[in-house]
Amino acid sequence: MRKLSVFLFFMFICVATFAQNPIRTTIKGIIQDTSSVGMGGATVMLLAPKDSALINFSRANDKGIFEFKNVKNTAYILKVSYVGYLPYQQILAPSATEIADLGNVGIKPISKELLEVVVKTARAPLTIKGDTIEYDARSFKVPAGSSVEDLLRRLPGMEIDAQGNIKAQGKDVKKVLVDGKTFFGDDPKAATKNLGAETISKVQVFNDKSEQAKLTGVDDGKKEKAINLELKEEYKKGAFGKITGAVGTDSRMALRGNYNKFNKTSQFSILGYGNNINETGVNWSDYGEFKGNNSFNNNDNGDFGFGGNRWWGSDGDGITNQFDGRGFTNNGGGGMNYNFDNKKTKFSSSYFYNQTRLFLDQYQNKKTFLQNSAFLTTDTSSQNNFRGNHSIGTRFERMIDSSNTLIVKTNMRAGMKNDVNAMFQSNLTEEGLLRTRAAIKNSNDFTNFYLNTSAIFRHKFKKKGRSYALSFGYNVNNSIGNENLNSLTKFITAGTFTEQVRAIRQINDNDNRQNMVKGSALFLEPLSKKIFWETFYNFSSDNRSVNRQAFNGLFENRRMDSLSTYFENNVTYNRIGTSLRYSFSGVNISLGGAALRYDLDGKQFPQKGGQLFSSVTKSYPNFMPYLDASLELKNNLNFNFSYNLEVSAPQIADLQPVINNNNPFFISTGNPDLNPEKSHSVSLSMYKFDPATFLNINIWGNYNYYLSQVVYNQTIDPNTFIVRTRPENLSGGDNFSLGTYFGFPIIKTKLTVNLNPRISVSNNPTYINGILNNSNNQNYNLSFGLSLTPNDKLIMSLNTRLGINNIKYSLSEAQNQNIRNNGLDVSIKWNFVAKTFLETNLDYKRFRNERFGFEQDIPIYNVSVRRLFMKENKLEVRLAAFDLFNKRQSILQSGFQNTVVNQTSLTLARYFMLSLTYNLKGHESKLKKNQWWD
Amino acid sequence: MKNIITFISVFLISCVSYAQQEGMVRYTRTTYWTKLNSTLPYLSKQEKEKQAYMFGGRDEGIEYTLLYFNEKGSYYTQSEQLNSWEEKYDYNGRKEVFGIKRDFDKNSMTEVFEMIGKTYIMEDSLKQLNWKILNDIKDVAGHICMKAMIQDTIKKQKIIAWFAQDIPIIAGPERLYGLPGLILELDINDGAVIVEATKIEPLKITTQMDLPKKMKGKKINELAFQDMVRKFIQEKIKEEQNPFWSIRY
Incomplete structure (x- = not known):
């Protein structure tokens, strides 16, 4: 007893002396x-109470005993984790003693059901x-349309139960909350019966204090089960x-305007435009x-084997702006697109209609060289062309299972076009003496129908790398319409009156049809x-028919047999090929060969149903x-x-033995x-990128x-200057190109x-009049660009382009052009x-050809100011001046060949425009260095 | 008698829990590019939405990686399996030099990797990582894992890790380690990149964790590495280009 009191006394002293806890x-x-x-x-883990940061951890020994020796004496969260048990946590206050013995720490198992069903x-x-x-x-997973109850x-x-009453872990659920709030009063069934299961992201089950306990503030120990339903964050849904x-x-x-609406699996969009500012479509x-x-989805063409374009770019489906810089256009278009994608099934469909009317006034100067002479052709033309197209496209892709995929595509286009072209053409001798003069007025009216369908099936075998693919396609391309040819030609130097004047009034009825069936198969086997x-x-079988009936408007619309024809043509293509590919760590080499055969079968008749001609x-x-x-080498070098x-079959138009006299001075006939055309083709490229210095080098050849x-040999009458051309095969032509691109920052x-x-x-x-002429065309281009961003409010750029085109004609070297x-x-x-931008650009072009006596400078200056208004900058107002100098x-x-040409066309010059844009998601309020797809 | 039964059962439990102290984990590393891009500060709200619209659901790139581990250390590298891009285009890309070695006994790290166009060899000591332990559990590759979180202040990433309760190995994929259990899943920046274990194979580790004998590259320490990454990200962001084309996310 005495001993004990001494001990207690001693201990008291100790505590008093060292009032603080041990370190x-x-x-x-x-x-x-x-x-x-x-x-x-x-x-067993020790965490910091303020942020759960892991400070120390240990494992309990086989008896469940754990120990953290000599740790800093401070507040901790003790956390225990064990498979199949609820993570346990306990707050530990700083210990008063050097050993903090927590005794037994009990952990509770997770209900087996929860573990098996939810977790596993x-x-x-x-x-x-x-x-x-x-x-x-x-x-x-519950079926679509299921309620929360389901x-x-x-x-x-x-x-x-049948009434919809809920029990959780055997206890009645008295309350169902939605996002923590009571949903339509207290009836728990209101939420579970009325809410769709797809709107829910999380279900929480917890013990709620009883109403009484809440009211009195005294915990009566009675707890009620409650459920909270957390609604999905619909980040993938929007417009x-x-x-x-x-x-x-x-x-x-x-x-x-455009509007897009989407959710996780489907996308719907509409797009429309109309203008008279030469935008024949929308931007990319x-x-x-x-x-x-x-x-x-465009890279899945079914033409397997080499030569097929694997990296296929989109052509914009005719929806993108295709304006070539000439003339004035009125444009309109609109359509819709729907995509569905749930990973296993991808479906897309779209409809689009667009139309363009082009008014084009053009002046062209051409010089044609003969062996010892030359002549000049000038023409002034005025065109009014209309194009209208409906297009419908669908694509369906289904991953049948992990080894089989099916793709079915169709594209259909129905269009109409009509053109009116009025032209005055004069031919002059080199000295400038007028020899012939023609007034031509041609018009045409066509409807086109185009259909392209294909189906591709791919199968992967169990053996890794072994696969096969099959494709089938059916294409139709029909064009039906008529041409009206009117011309009056005067041959100034001809002797008699009948030789002096030649008039054409001709109507051509055309009915051209093509249908093609094709198929491909591919088998891939890994050898190692x-x-x-x-x-x-x-394989492909291409059937075409050309039915042309020409009528003479000057002679009671009689049929002109020499200019009429009916032609049937079938081209069958078979190719079988094989290749070996070595593919490892950036080295990919394919070597192979293919045997191919074109079988041509052409039949010509004087008219449809007539005797074979x-x-x-x-x-x-x-x-x-x-x-x-x-070859992909280290340091981004490729x-x-x-x-x-390359072997390609002749164009059908070139095979038709039909005289085309649309221009009385340029008459072509098929052969x-x-x-087929055959050429050796070699290409080489190199690409290097250094991410440290941002240097880019590209070289290609x-x-x-x-x-x-296939070349167009010419026979030119030295007196009348009438050119007759006919396609023929010739060897020896070649072309070569080499380009490089360097880009690097001077100041990063x-x-x-x-x-x-x-x-x-x-x-x-x-061949020009039976003499071989070689035109050698050399193009040298150099562009140099600078881009300066002194701060994020200002971006400046400067680009220069130098282009030299030397043309040498072996026929007449004195005529070489520069x-x-x-x-x-x-x-x-x-x-x-803030929110206000000035954008301006000067584009100065110089055109020169001294020998031809051509000199033209075109400075185009555009300037615009825009300002953003409204909440989230939803409204943009822009005032713009295009081509301020009115020079465009x-x-x-x-x-080319034995000619040199320059062509001047009128187009949209100076105008001012005020535009308002309302963007549902607001406009960007700062300058961007890189425009994403603009 | 009762004691013996207890002893045997405890022994069996320990055997089960300690069975996989040596082996290899196969991971799939999936990059969701639209999510990754949406963390870039120079893209406007509209551009991010547009990306999500155009690539949403079709933007993932899948690579395969391996982690060899035992109590002493770990080695993380890429698997020979072709990535999803190579698979799709029948192309076999160059395998980058990539290995992350951890030596827990010597408290040291050695990493070889290519970054910003160069090969580096990084050697340093292992620092304690500032993990936070959270209160969630889930199953990854048949193991019940706990959730932990860490912030990468240099790449500005919030990383969620799921570590196995029953594999007492402090290793993990990518550059991460230091949790009471083997890390079987990582979620970087709300799903921009997900590294997920698909299979854990018991394996006797012999030479699998050795670094290649001939290693060429610029030697750096972790501080220099962090400086370089920080500076590169800053520059690229200023240039409005994605820095993570040239550095690992």
Whole structure:
């Protein structure tokens, strides 16, 4: 007893002396389950109370005993985790003693049902908040349209009787909350019966204090089960769109709008436009928004084997702006697109209608060289062309199972076009003496129908890398319509009156039809981990008919037999090929060959149903070697090399032995004896990117050598200057091009430079009046660009282009031409006041051809100011001036065969425009360096 | 008698819990590009929505990685399996130099990797990572895992890790370690990148964790690495380009 008092006294002294807790402490205890068995291997963690940061951890030994020796003596959360048990936590205050013995720490098992059904089977995470267990309801699949009640029925531990009363873990659920709030009063069934299961993301089951306890504030220990339903965050559902209206001087106007609505699996969009400012369609950005995830479905053509384009780019379906810079256009279009994608099934469909009317006034100067002389042709033309197209496209892709995929596509286009072309043409001698003069007025009216369907089936075998694919396609391309040809030609130097004047009034009825059936098969077999063997077969049967009936309007509309024809043509194509591919760690090399055969069968009749007039049966067997190599080296350095022998069947128009006299001075006839084009084709490219310095280098080169080329040989009457052409095969033509691109920053993020020199050389042999002429066309281009961003409010850029085109004619070297097309472009974007932007650009072009006596400078200056208004900058008002100097016109200079041409066309010049754009999602309020798809 | 039964059952439980102290984990590493891009500060709200609209549901790139582990350390590298892009385009891309070695006994790390166009060898000591432990459990590859979280202040990432309650190995995929159990799943920035274990194979570790004998590359320490990453991300963001084309997310 005495001893004890001494001890107590001593201890009291100690506590008094060292009033503070020890600096270090040892925390220990025994982890036990509800039946007091020690839980060996349990993870015990010490966390910081303020943020649950992990400070220390340990494992309980096989008796469940754990110990943290000599840890900092501070407040902790002790956390225990063990498989199949609820994570346990306990707050530990700083220990008063050097050893904090927590004694038995009991952990509770998770209900077996919850563990088996929720965690193991549905693989849903369980969140434990005190005594609340929450889990992700999305893991439980219920049929579409199910109510929350149906969902709850599937959840473990829930019972729902016929009246809809809910029991959780055997206890009545008195309350159902939605996002923590009572839903339509207190009846728990109101929410569960009325809410759709698809709106729920999480279900929480917890013990609620009884109403009485809440009222009195005294915990009576009675707890009630309650359920909280958390609604889904619908981040993947939404809508966006914008509408622009613009009016300008000279009655210029534009209207453009799009609206997109989407959710997790489907996308719907509408797009429409109308304008008279030469936008024949929308830009690529709007096109992308319109097609949505269907924009990237284009690379599945069924033409297997080499030579097929694997990296297929979209042509914009005629919806994008295709304006070529000439003339004035009135445009309109609109359509809708629907995509569905639930990973297993992808379906897309779209409809679009667009139309364009083009008014084009054009002046063209052409010089044609003969062996010892030359002549000039000038023509002034005025065109009024209309195009209207309906297009419908659908695509269906289904992953039948993990090894089988089916794709079915159709594209249909129905269109109409009519053109009126009035032209005055004069032919002059080199000295400038007028020899002939023609007034031509042609018009035509056509309807077109185009259908393209294909089905592709792919199968992957169990053996990794072994697969086959089959494709089938059916295409139709019909064009029906008539042409009206009117011309009056005067031959000034002819002797007699009848020779002096020639008049044509002719009506051509045309009915051209094509249908094609095709199929392909591909088999891929891995020979080893790195070597693959590919075999393919392609087949197509292309049936075409041309029915042309010409009538003479000057002679009682009698049929003109010499200009009429009925022609049936069938081209059968068979190709079988094989290749070996080595593929490993950035080295991909394919080497192979294919045997192919074109079988041509042509029949010509004086008219449909008439006696066979002539027939052609030909077959062209060929062998096609192929090599493709790509090399991916360290440090972002890539090389590509490919060689193949290209063989392509002659164009049908070139095979028809029909006289085309639309222009009385340029008369062409087809050639049924034409052979396919054949060329050796080599290409090489290199790409290097250094992410550290942002340096980009691209080098590419191509060379083609024609073993057989379709060229248009000419016979020119030196007196009348009438040119007659006929396609024939010739060898020896070639072309070569080489280009490089360098881009790098001089000052990172502020000043970047790019340089892009390009060279292309081509040799085009043709027979002119029986003499072989080689025109050698050399193009040298150099572009240089600078882009300066001194701060995020100002972006400036400068681009120059130098272009030299030298053309040498072996027929008449004195006529060699030297064409220059140079340009300078300066643009500035300046965010000078908050939400207000100034954008301006000067595009200065120079066109020169001294020998031809051509000189033209075209400075085009655009400036605009725009300002953003409203909440989230939803409204943009822009005032723009286009071509302030009123100088815009289109100029083209070129030289080919035995000619040199320059062409000047009028187009939209100066106008001012005020536009308003309302964007549902608001406009960007700062300047962007890189426009995403704009 | 009762004691013996208890002893045997405890022994069996320990055997079960300690069975997988050595082996290999196969992970799939999926990048959801629209989610990743939506963390880039220079893209406007509209551009992010547009991306989600155009690529949503078709934006994932899947790679396969491996983690060799035992009590002493771990080695994380890429698997030979072709990634989803290679698979789709029948192309076999160059395998980058990539290995992350942890030595828990010596408290050291060695990493070889390519970044911003260069190969680096990083050697440093292992720092304690600032994990937070959360109150969720779920099943990954047949193991019940607990949730933990860490913030990467350099790449500005919130990383969720799920570590196995029953594999007492402090290793993990990517550059992460230091939890009381083997990390079987990572979720970087709300699902921009998900690294998920698909299979855990018991394996006798012999030379699998050895680094390649000939290693060429610029030697750096972790601090220099962090500086470089921070600076590169800043520059690229300023240039309005995605920095994560050239550095691992």
